[in-house]
Amino acid sequence: MRSIALSDSFLEYFKIDNYLQAAPGGQxxxxxxxxxxxxxxxxxxxxxxxxxxxxxxxSEKYATHIGIPSLIRKEEYNGDxxxxxxxxxxxxxxxxxxxxxxxxxxxxxxxxxxGIILQPIWLDRYVHRDLKPHNIRICxxxxxxxxxxxxxxxxxxxxITAAGTQPLxxxxxxxxxxxxxxxxxxxxxxxxxxxxxxxxxxxGRLPFGESRDEVAESFTKPxxxxxxxxxxxxxxxxxxxxxxxxxRPRKIEAYLNLTSI
Amino acid sequence: xKVTHVLxxxxxxxxxxxxxxxxxxxxxxxxxxxxxxxxxxxxLLPILPFxxxxxxxxGKKTSGxxxxxxxxxxxxxxxxxxxEEVTSIYFDNCLKQAIKYQEDKGFKNIIIPHFYENExxxxxxxxxxxxxxxxxKNKLDGRKYFMTLAFANHIIxxxxxxxxxxxxxxxxxxxxxxxxxTCENKPETRKKLTTDIKIxxxxxxxxxxxxxxxxxxxxxxxxxxxxxILAQTDIDYVTIGTYENLRKFDIVRxxxxxxxxxxxxxxxxxxxxxxxxxNDLTSLRDLGQxxxxxxxxxxxxxxxxxxxxxxxxxxxxxxxxYLLSINRLLHAISAKADLSERKKYVQTLVQSAIDTYNExxxxxxxxxxxxxxxxxxIWKSYLASS
Numbered sequence: 001m002r003s004i005a006l007s008d009s010f011l012e013y014f015k016i017d018n019y020l021q022a023a024p025g026g027q028x029x030x031x032x033x034x035x036x037x038x039x040x041x042x043x044x045x046x047x048x049x050x051x052x053x054x055x056x057x058x059s060e061k062y063a064t065h066i067g068i069p070s071l072i073r074k075e076e077y078n079g080d081x082x083x084x085x086x087x088x089x090x091x092x093x094x095x096x097x098x099x100x101x102x103x104x105x106x107x108x109x110x111x112x113x114x115g116i117i118l119q120p121i122w123l124d125r126y127v128h129r130d131l132k133p134h135n136i137r138i139c140x141x142x143x144x145x146x147x148x149x150x151x152x153x154x155x156x157x158x159x160i161t162a163a164g165t166q167p168l169x170x171x172x173x174x175x176x177x178x179x180x181x182x183x184x185x186x187x188x189x190x191x192x193x194x195x196x197x198x199x200x201x202x203x204g205r206l207p208f209g210e211s212r213d214e215v216a217e218s219f220t221k222p223x224x225x226x227x228x229x230x231x232x233x234x235x236x237x238x239x240x241x242x243x244x245x246x247x248r249p250r251k252i253e254a255y256l257n258l259t260s261i
Numbered sequence: 262x263k264v265t266h267v268l269x270x271x272x273x274x275x276x277x278x279x280x281x282x283x284x285x286x287x288x289x290x291x292x293x294x295x296x297x298x299x300x301x302x303x304x305l306l307p308i309l310p311f312x313x314x315x316x317x318x319x320g321k322k323t324s325g326x327x328x329x330x331x332x333x334x335x336x337x338x339x340x341x342x343x344x345e346e347v348t349s350i351y352f353d354n355c356l357k358q359a360i361k362y363q364e365d366k367g368f369k370n371i372i373i374p375h376f377y378e379n380e381x382x383x384x385x386x387x388x389x390x391x392x393x394x395x396x397x398k399n400k401l402d403g404r405k406y407f408m409t410l411a412f413a414n415h416i417i418x419x420x421x422x423x424x425x426x427x428x429x430x431x432x433x434x435x436x437x438x439x440x441x442x443t444c445e446n447k448p449e450t451r452k453k454l455t456t457d458i459k460i461x462x463x464x465x466x467x468x469x470x471x472x473x474x475x476x477x478x479x480x481x482x483x484x485x486x487x488x489x490i491l492a493q494t495d496i497d498y499v500t501i502g503t504y505e506n507l508r509k510f511d512i513v514r515x516x517x518x519x520x521x522x523x524x525x526x527x528x529x530x531x532x533x534x535x536x537x538x539x540n541d542l543t544s545l546r547d548l549g550q551x552x553x554x555x556x557x558x559x560x561x562x563x564x565x566x567x568x569x570x571x572x573x574x575x576x577x578x579x580x581x582x583y584l585l586s587i588n589r590l591l592h593a594i595s596a597k598a599d600l601s602e603r604k605k606y607v608q609t610l611v612q613s614a615i616d617t618y619n620e621x622x623x624x625x626x627x628x629x630x631x632x633x634x635x636x637x638x639i640w641k642s643y644l645a646s647s
Contacts, residue, residue, distance in 0.1 A: 122433075184428055246427035250435075250474045 004029055032087055045081040058149040067117030067145055088145045094133035100201035104230040105261055107202045110144060111194055112259035117146050119252050122187035131193040132172040170212040172196050175219040175243045188245040191255055195240035202233045232261050262595035263287040264588050267502035269294045273304045274503055274577045284588045288312035289500055296331025316359050318374035319512055353391050364401055372441045375409035377512050382422050386429040397436040405438040407479055414445040418459045431474045439477030443510040451630040453536060454486045456639045461489055469494040482510040485587055489640050491594050492607035501587050503580035526574035529583040530554040531590060534614040537632045539572040550626050553617055556586050611640050
């Protein structure tokens with residue numbers, strides 16, 4: 001990771017006592033900073049393109065929504081956009097997978113909570129499009145927070161990135177993302193990705209392969225029903241695991257119902 | 262499932278078969294035949310409470326040349342529009358007025374028309390979204406709203422296009438209660454049913470998906486290949502019709518004069534799952550094979566199979582034989598609530614029909630063209646693989 005130092009004037013302006021770079025530089029650099037004794041996530045954005053603009057828009061729109069980091073402040077500094085956001089203490093879900101393996105209640109409870117977090121976003125016709133363990137943070141309280149709406153899409157807007165070139169995480173992507181069918185992206189894309197996460201958590205491995213090529217091959221034919229040893233996990237996953245989004249649950253309530261044990 | 266009579270030419274036969282012989286459960290009035298005065302027709306009065314109307318907007322782009330039948334009696338019908346009026350706003354308004362018209366007439370099932378000649382899937386999707394938005398704001402209690410999906414042949418054979426339409430139809434915002442599905446099968450010459458497995462597969466997928474998503478479904482202008490579709494999913498209304506143009510969705514009907522010529526007609530055999538040309542009955546009779554294909558417990562069949570019967574397609578008993586047989590078949594199939602049992606049952610019917618054809622050949626009866634077995638092996642393969 002390329003290390004970036006913050007200038008004294010920057011530190012003074014934002015009243016930062018300490019900082020730690022958390023994510024690589026480039027278009028967006030993320031720091032964990034101490035401001036007046038409180039940890040905060042600080043993002044410095046060099047050029048606000050449509051993707052980042054959308055991420056900011058979603059953060060602003062859902063600033064008070066539980067389960068999404070709150071936007072504390074946004075301002076311009078020396079030509080950069082600086083965003084101060086609630087810092088979530090805890091761990092990436094990717095670091096905690098072992099704690100979920102074989103625990104159907106814990107897995108489906110997480111799917112329920114993430115569904116509740118995303119419900120208003122889905123209802124507002126946004127799609128996250130990049131749900132994966134790395135983008136779900138488990139707070140010290142045990143509750144999840146959904147991060148990184150960087151490639152979220154507003155379904156009623158013209159899409160900004162061609163589906164084939166979007167920087168998504170292929171191992172957790174849906175068939176319509178693999179096939180580059182942007183017209184089929186919807187909240188049901190997120191349903192599919194969440195089911196991949198559920199399977200990964202419960203079984204300890206991915207359902208459709210461990211490489212992009214393997215998954216792509218799996219998505220060339222109808223998906224076989226999965227059998228994990230847990231009826232409720234199977235019901236949840238098999239309801240979502242359809243190549244055609246039209247066959248996945250239509251209502252968010254149906255998604256949530258499938259998480260009940 | 263409600264077996265639903267399509268009321269076109271000679272619709273009194275359908276009504277009689279319902280009132281006197283308990284054939285069918287519901288009715289679909291066709292605007293083309295019955296026009297705007299349908300509710301003053303004495304013959305239709307008894308069945309109006311159990312009916313819906315298809316306003317048949319199918320021929321829009323050729324409306325200048327359309328064979329209008331009685332369609333232009335409806336003031337909002339695109340059959341009345343001149344070329345300079347052809348805009349999507351104009352057509353959306355026609356659709357909205359068509360909904361209001363059915364509400365005012367007291368129909369409980371409102372069939373929202375759609376245009377067959379929306380060439381692009383994006384146009385179809387756009388119309389569905391616009392009308393859904395309108396219905397969401399104006400829906401009346403106690404009514405069910407069915408959006409028409411008129412699958413042109415070039416769409417139904419393309420599973421990607423079908424999925425785009427289903428994707429839109431099953432979105433969380435959709436407020437329709439169900440879909441009125443019709444499909445352009447385009448059977449080959451001298452065949453009555455399609456043998457294109459892509460059509461069977463994609464059309465079945467349409468019904469299965471809509472049902473999984475808890476929509477009510479109407480299979481309109483269905484032929485007896487509805488048997489194969491019904492084998493795999495519940496359908497709420499399946500239409501049955503007397504004449505071929507009421508059992509086959511074909512845009513040509515709305516653009517060209519298709520007045521039928523003389524024909525002796527066809528005998529529908531439950532045992533063959535097929536229509537046999539009246540002319541072929543002679544060799545069946547002469548070779549002692551008539552009983553092999555004869556419908557049981559069917560008074561119309563008994564009449565028309567009598568020696569010396571003067572066959573004509575415009576005779577009621579010829580058509581009522583089909584109505585009674587297909588009504589029984591469809592009800593027997595839908596009565597199997599367990600879908601895997603239902604499929605097995607239909608597979609048994611299909612195998613039995615294939616065996617009957619083989620028996621006929623063993624006895625030197627070789628039926629060809631539409632009378633022959635051109636469809637059953639496709640059905641068998643399809644059901645086995647689906």
